[in-house]
Amino acid sequence: MIETALAHQFRAPQKYQLLQKAIVVALLPCLRAWKTRHLLGEDGQSKDEGSYAVVELSRLLEKAISPVVNYKDNQDSPEDGDMPSEEQEEGIRSIKYSHMVQRFRAVQSPCLRALYELSRDIKVKVDPDILLTVVAFMDPPGDWKTEPEDASLAAAILDQQLPTPFEKKKFLADVVLERYLRPLFSKIKHPTITASGRKAEYPENTSRGEGIPDDSHKTKPWKYVDFRAVAVFSWAVFVADEQFIDQHWPSFMPGLLTLATDTSKEIRRRGLQILTQFISKFPNKTLRDRGLSKVFEDAVFPTLSYLPTLTPESESVLLLDLAFDALISLAGKQKQQPSPATGISEQKKALDKILREGVFPAYAHAKSHMLLVRVLCLKLGSIVSMMGVHAVKYLQDIIPILLEVIAEDFAPLVPETLSVALDVLDAVLTNCWPMIPGIPWQDKIIAALVICWENVVREHDNDSGNEDFIQIKQKLVHSARGLEAVLKTAGISLAIVVSPMVANPADARQLYAAGLFSFLFNAPPPLG
Template structure:
């Protein structure tokens, strides 16, 4: 009955978008057919058989066609059998090296095609999609994965939301099917020693073996199947975190922690960056202070903090920037720091920090940002990022610390004009310090004047200022704003910036353009 259809699907199955059925395939459909015909002729009797892209394209044509007898599509068992067939077709399965890169484009198209069929089965035919059908769907929820298409994440999320919108079905699916049934066996051999198999803090952890050579133990392909044979396991775990709420995590946090710490312990940059992002979603969904109460806050701190020292030249600059940009926000979450990056407005009173949180914030400044800057100051993009992260801490806590010398070094560098974003980041950090720590700024007035004047003169002397954002005018404007803030602080303390600048302007008239707004002070 479907011979011509399958032949056409074989020839044209990979042509065009999975969103539409090619006309060459649609015209080969029988004049009338039932769901049982589809099961007998296309699905077959072998329950382990799965559809390839050819058979899924043929199936899509059948489901979308008005030639299908809709009255035959009312048997739940038949619809469930069809759904399982499609789910096996989009299951990424396991292979020694993960998904073959040469076939990833076909896998992505086949995945979207199967998702569209499952969506039609659920929305149009009211098919019940069970856990074994939904599990492979979770692997398509992140658009950054190579086996997804731009349309796949929205389709997968819609299928999951529709199928898991009742009572405790979502929690049961996450805890039983995803975490226990699928993920736990893949992560059990690579669990870090800082947590027990039950996901709780290990009171007597074994010495860390993060960088232990595979020659002294089983190969990584055996201990980390989630990384090699089942690359989609990270995407599935990521969905399980994002799909959870505070109530679920309050009861089942111990099921997440071993896997999350395993990912955070992974030295490979792409996995580490993604793990830090997943940690952010996990921490945001946890009930307040839960991790501190169960003793895991410091375990996560110890797992994440080494990432802020992934610096050039041991770590390539691009890779380092990606890691640092994910690691610092993760640490900020542990400290309870709520300030968004880039906020240099009036300081907002924050909730009180615990002693442990204050200690970590101080550690981030002294052992993270300052150490990172002194170690990698010649890498300008790293310097820019460190200034931005320091700004978040200053805005959140009003910490002055030893940041002024770092700002001075960045802003007065004669080669700083070659990368204006770093100059702007340093100036914004200076503004944040002046706004949040103004009662303690008096002792730094001379240093700040030095920063503003030398930075401005370097910009004016630059003959080949880089094109793009931020422009020369943008940076000069922020310098002038900084001068206004300093003037207001000095005035509040009974000093006058105009008088301080007068001898300097007389010696270098060009500075008058920067301090012109102050002439009437």
């Protein structure tokens, strides 16, 4: 029997993985031939016998590629009764993860292909556990998944097993959320939610209990034992629509908070991605009525402290980018109407907090890290656009940041950051224009634009074909034109203001100023 051969080979040692792959590949034609004979009634098996064979074969194939490890069968695991430290636990996880990936990487694609062949024509429902492994492969390649086409195969298998939207939603609610994910994420209590996933009216101060580390295979089986969990959770959020989330949101909460606050930066990054997608689908009314905004804020804000040099800049950029996205998305869900009691809207209060506790302190701490500054400027631009004219409250904080970035001598060496800073300046001119004319902002903006133009032109002379610098110069002119329009609203002529700055062509700084503001005097700006 085919299943006997597979069972024997999948029990073989890891060093025979290439042989396992060869056998699975060789068995694919046999599966197709057997399936054809079975459908025609020529294999001598009854319908029940054929169905049993399909189920057993599917289980063997799924077991061969299921990324679940066993802490009882590895010499690197601690002895019973001994609890490893979190550092030891992470080391054990790394070893087991490596062994697991090596064990089934070679057979992933052929096993999925075999599962697809079994499901394609024979209408047999397989064990839901098999579908959980299949779902895990629908995530994009990465981690333990290597082949892009595996995601398409997995999606096809799921469509064969769950062909209707009703079946998929039932599988998502009953199997994925309640039977699979809830037990995995229920080992650690979150003080802001109850055991049922709802907001806790009286948050508890939880501590590590019973001598079990927070980061262990006993408290976080989804992290150390079952590597399908994060991918399956990501899929659950991806396929759930607004109505489904409105009905089942408590079942998502433990996983959302656990992943977004995990000590592993990679898992935290995935958790923030998933959380942002979840928030975008969460009905505004339910989010507000259930008081969950504060719960999500408390989970995300600590990530904004992952700054250089304690956190490498490359990791900090990824984490803060996602954390700000989650918080800004959450703020967008709040009421825009001012409260009768305070005259301030909930959305404005949320955006205020992101600026005061996020953008401004992060910039003050890490202003020398230009890649991170780019992220901060991007988020600052989004917040200014959302706040509109109310952003004038923070001009004394926003404009100095932008002008410091724009006028930095080495800014042209990081054109991506400089470009974003100029975009944010345009957003400030658009939304905060009533407060720009006059002292001090108009003169400070003019000075920063001229300095930036000079720095870019000097750099451009040495690299005349660089498209980045050409675009930066275009943006500088665009910002200058925007400033001209803003000053006109106050009856101020930019041409008159800058005339003393361009009167002496023999002065190098005035020559550069003349280049930037040449549009005011009906002359095209010089190219270099």
